[in-house]
Each structure stands twice: as structure tokens, then as C-alpha cells.
Amino acid sequence: MAKIRVRRETGTLFLDFQYRGARCREQTALPDTPGNRKVLESLAKRIEKAILKGNFTYAEFFPDSPRAKEGGDPGTAAPGSPAKGDHPTPTFAEFAELWVIESGPRWRAQYRTEVRKTLDAIILPGLGDKPLATIDRGHLLGFQAQIAKRRGRSGETVSARRINKVMGLVKTILNEGCDRHGLQSPARTLKRLKQGRTEVMPFSLEEVELLIARVREDYRPYLTVRLLTGLRTGEADGLQWEDIDFAAGVFRVERTHSRNGDGGTKTDGSRRTIPMVPQVRAAFETQRTRAVDGCPWVFHSQYGNPMDAVNFTNRIWYPLLRNLGLKQRPPYQMRHTAATLMLAAGENPEWVANVLGHSTTEMLFRVYSRFVPNLTRNDGLAFAGLVNGHLGKRAVEATASKSAPPTDNAAALAALQSLSPEQLATLLTLAKKAS
Template identity: 30%
Template sequence: MAVKRVALKNGEIRYEAYFEEGGRERRRRFRTRKDAEAAVQEARDRGRRRKAGIPEQREPISYAELVELFLDQYTAKGRRADRWMRDMLAYSLKMFGPVSVRELLPENIGRWIKHLPVSAKTKQHALAAMRQVLSAGVVWGYLPASPARPAAVKSPPSNPSDILPFESWDEVFAVAREAGRYQPLVVFGCATGLRPEEWSALQWRDIDRAARRCAVRRTYASGELRSEGKREASLRTVMLADLALEALDELPQPLRSDQLVFGAPEGGHISLSNWRRRVWYPAVERAGLVRRPLYQMRHTFATLALAAGMPIDFVSRQMGHTDIRTTLRFYARYIPALEERHLATLNEGWRAMAPLRAEG
């Protein structure tokens, strides 16, 4: 199957789609390459449906019915992942459940996701889950194209206003004291910028006290330990400040190097959902602060590091951002004070050089 550019005798350009169907080679001519490529893709989808024994024509089906079919065949990586998928699909089901999938329009989906009263990150997850369902519906023959495909509905951008870090180390220590036996964990998380799924997988062999470094080699999420990170730059080496090392000093000495640094009381990995509910939220509230997501420990590292004068590229590497522009997008508003400090340093240096210039 392919698309070929064709020049007509009158000078106009057309695009021919070549594909096999019913044992015969077929070709169709279109004005645009996009339409020709869509025809080729449609032929591929029809071929897949035939191989799977799915009839060409399907009876109309509601979005709720399609979700049910999808979940019956969805293979989740653990119970938590299955629960997460169902939770994300609940948002679109509430809005579009009884609607026929053939009547779903991109503009309606775009309007829904824009005004959904949740965080930008949750909007992204809810839309991604809906896209999986509708893409399956296309392959199964229930609708010709997904109305939620990226070309039709743009994903909501991450919103820097979702950031609610602790404003000082006094606030961090106040929460840490209320976290009981997990006091070192709260300080360590805010002093390193590790993601929750990273510090929950950290082992003592990953810590090099002499070099003041910590190696992020694995993550733990949805009940599964993985030797991969969220992004290409996620598996990295993090520098350990004094506060991070002091937090580690408060922990019991490990018997084995492969022991978890921050494990559950009964052994094994911490369940982040349980820890968030039973330890994190109560500790934040007892400290007299506004409840905030667990991820704010990571944001706290970035904002307090920038406030202390750390360069943006250092903060970006510590956090495992693939692109420094990601760091700037989220934390640019915390940089003006840092720029003023750099300007003051520059002025001092130039004033010290001024007599030399005068003598010259």
C-alpha cells in the first residue's frame, strides 16, 4: 500500500492511493496527499477487521457500550492500573455515555475537556483514556475515524498554576514533623526533586555518600517495579545536598544494600495511594497548610533551589527534564529574583574592575 504523486497533463497535481483489497490491486486518485493516505489507512483497517472476523458494517453503539467492550479486552499491568483506567474513563462516560459513537464530534469533545473541572494533568489522562477507547472502536468498525484523535482535539497543556510548593524550609520541616516515622522521607523528597515513583523504588546501593550522589535506576508505580523512567532523562544521577544526606542519616542502617531506602512498615514498597491518604494529607493539614498533591515535594525542590540561586540548567538536570524549556515553562515565575541576584553580582564585579579601567 502506498501513495504516489501524479502530474496531470494540464499541470495539476493529484495523489494516487494504491492498495490491495479482495485479492486485487486497487487505486484511487485524490486532490491531496492527506486524503490519499487516509484512504490507504482505511483499507488497512478494513483488512484487519476482515482478518479478525469482524463484519464490515456494525450496528450503532453508544460510547458507554464501546467502553464496556474495551474494558473487557483491556489488559492492565496490575489492579491499580486497571482502577486508574476506569477512573479516567469515568470522566468521559459521565458526559458522553449514552451518545452514539458515530455522533461524537471533535468540537464537543474539545469543549468538554476544556471545561472539565480538574487539573490539567487529569484532563490529559482523561482524554488519553478516551482516545484509546475510540481508536479501538475504529479498528473494530464501529466508527470510521476517532473524533478525539490528536489532529481533531488538542491535548490540554500542562498548567504551571497547578504548582503549589512549600514556600520555605520551615514549612517543609513542619510537615515532616507531623509525618512521624516518615519525617526523613518528606525532607529527602523536597531536597532532591525525585518523583514519588522514583524515591519509592530507591535502594541503599543507589546512594553514594562519599560522592554525594544518588542514582535513579528504577521506578515503582501501579504495583510494578520497572527499570525505566517517565522520560529519557529520568534515569539519572542526582546530587545530594546536606539536607538530603542528613535525612538519610536519620534512617536505620540497612542490613543489605538492596534494601529499600523508604519502605513500608511491613516491608516491601510503599503504596503511594495509601501513603498519600494516611500520612501525607494528614501531615500537611496538621502543619496548618493547604492540602496539596504529593508531587508538590518535587516542585518544592525546584522553587527553593531557584530561590537559593541555583542555575536553571542545574535544576533541570536534577529533576530529569529532557528539555530545559520544560523547566522554564513551569518555574519561570520563580526566576526574576534570581536574575536580580545575578545582576547584583555582575555589578559588584564590574565595580571592582572600574579602577583598572580608569588607570588604563
């Protein structure tokens, strides 16, 4: 998408747009005025339209530009580059720009920013100049291998999860582009890399108590709410006082907040109403006494600004874990902690899923089952107790009516049948010792 920008040194306007995977900036001598901006906006629309149709001629729009002379014009392509007639379909970069324009209104601001960064930094430099019709499975595998060699912030190579995320974006764009131009997309046969299992390191109830007791006092309500409700970081940071209903004893999750500003929830199902347990209610009431006039957010800085997730993580969270001697883990583990505590307490999984903002219970059993004793026992004792409790008496009565044993024997048999497997094992052990 072509943008109108201002050159700081001169105060004049210039056009900034993507063409064949490259960033193009064409200067003008026009000062920054509303009238000049309208002129350039009209020119920008014409450029976008020509690029999408595949008939953009660089020299036609910018005859004095060095790019027109160096091969930026498809009609005067540099040696080794494809000629205009060789690819009737747009390049990956050209279609990607159209796809972003069409899809952008459906995205949250944070996701829109993330897509833009991924396209500009990774995808377009690798695939942007290739026409859709020329991209094959080999290109995609080679591009995927290039991503795998990249280094992350910690200096290590990027994870399989990150690679799959980037390739998922490539697949979506390529599939849509090929469908529109009657092509068979090579991305549909590309398999995802195997990812490691989601690392879940919840805190125990004793550790939760310790975290709340030892955190800085001004962050104690924030930690209490996150540890006992399972709110995502953006959901907790986006809470506003209008979302808290003390009379009904509930609060609503309506939005998220990040460094990119306020945004919608992750999914429609993430908008939900959560009941307040006494500790959470007390945390909100304590936080209300610290409210800053004119500040809509529940959790905020001392100056009334919304929470900064990065600042909290680096200055509060990790130092707290080190001080307590607990294994380092990201703040998101507070969400896992709430989930495991709710399930271990015997709450209905559907209720837990609703509190966490999941549409189904599938993720609960897939991710948290090994942390909940009642969900992981495999000795059959629970089933044996259920069957014995409901069917034992009937079996005894049926036996008594057929064989008519003495009344005392029937009563003794019924008593034995009513015992749990553990009690029966203990009784047999005592009997052996006595004999």
C-alpha cells in the same frame, strides 16, 4: 484482547473480549485444565484475528449465544445498526484493541493499567461501536462534551487537563487507525482545551525545617530526602539500597514503585545520579539503621513492605500539615520546594534540571521563575552593575587621555564611576542634605 477466565461458581472457563464497544463473555462447560486453556487460547486468537479483519461473525463462533440472535452478528444486525457492508473499516473499539496490543510493550505497567481503565470506562462506551470511516469532528466534539459533564471523586466536574488527557488518547488511536486505512483523521483539527496554570506552592526554608522537625520520627528520613532532592513520589518509593553509593556520596534513580508494582522511570532522562547533600546523607544513614532483613527498599513499612503513597498522604502528610497550620497541598509540592530552593541558592539551572530529571531547562523557567528573586528582578540594577564594573574604568581612562583633566579630578571621577547605583543614590541624598 480476548482473555481466558474462570467462573468461580462452577470452576469452568469462559472467554472475555470486547466487540463493538461492548464487553462479551461467552461461557463454556470446560473445566480449568491446561489442555482446555490451550483450546480456548487458540479460539481466542481466531476471534481477535477475525475482529481485526472486520469479518467476525458472532453466530459462526457462538451459534447458541443470545448475542448471535439479538444482533451481535454483523450479518444479522439489529434494526438501526449499520450492516456489515456499510463500513469496510473496523470499529473504533476493534482498532483500539489492536493498538493496545502493538503499543503495550513500550509502556510501563502503571500506564498500561491506566490506558485500559480509560478505554473501558470512558472511551469505548462513547465511541467504540463507530466504524473509523464514520467518525467525524461532530462525534468528537459531542464525546468531549459528554466527558465534561462527568463527575470526579470530589463531586466536581472533571478538569480541562483530564479532558485533554482522554481526548489525547482518542486522537492517537484515531489518527493511527485513519492513517492505516487511508482516511483523513478528524482528530487532527481538534484543539486542546485551555488548561489552568500549574499550581506551584513550595514551602519556604523555614517551613521545610519545621516539617522535618515535626514529622513522625520514622518518616523523618523520607521527608528529608524528598524535600531536599525533588524526587517524584514513585522515584522515592522505588529507591533500593543497591542504588545508594555512600562512598561516592551519590544515589541513583533507576526505577519507580506504586501500587501496581515496580516500573521504569517516567522517561529515559529521569534515570539519573543525584549528589547527596549532608542532610540527605544523614537521612540515608539513619534509615539504614532501620533496615529490615531481606527488604531491598530504602523506605518501607515496619513490616518490610514498600511505601504506599496513598497511605502516606492520608495518614502522615495531610495530618502533619493540619498540625502545623500550613495550607493543604499534595506531597508533589515537595518536588517544587526542592526546585525553588536550588534555583534561589544560585545553582546552575542545567544542574538543577539534571537533578530533577528534566531533559531541558525550559520547565524550570516556565514554572519556577516567579519564586526565584534573581530570575524575576526587572529593575536593571544587575546589568548596570555589570556594565559599570567592567567598562567604567576604561571610560574614565579614555576621557582622561583626551581632555587631560587634573589627576585628582580623574581619580575622583573613577571613584564615582566604581560606585553601585544604590551607593551613588545614597551619596547624592547626603550631598543634598549637606547643601
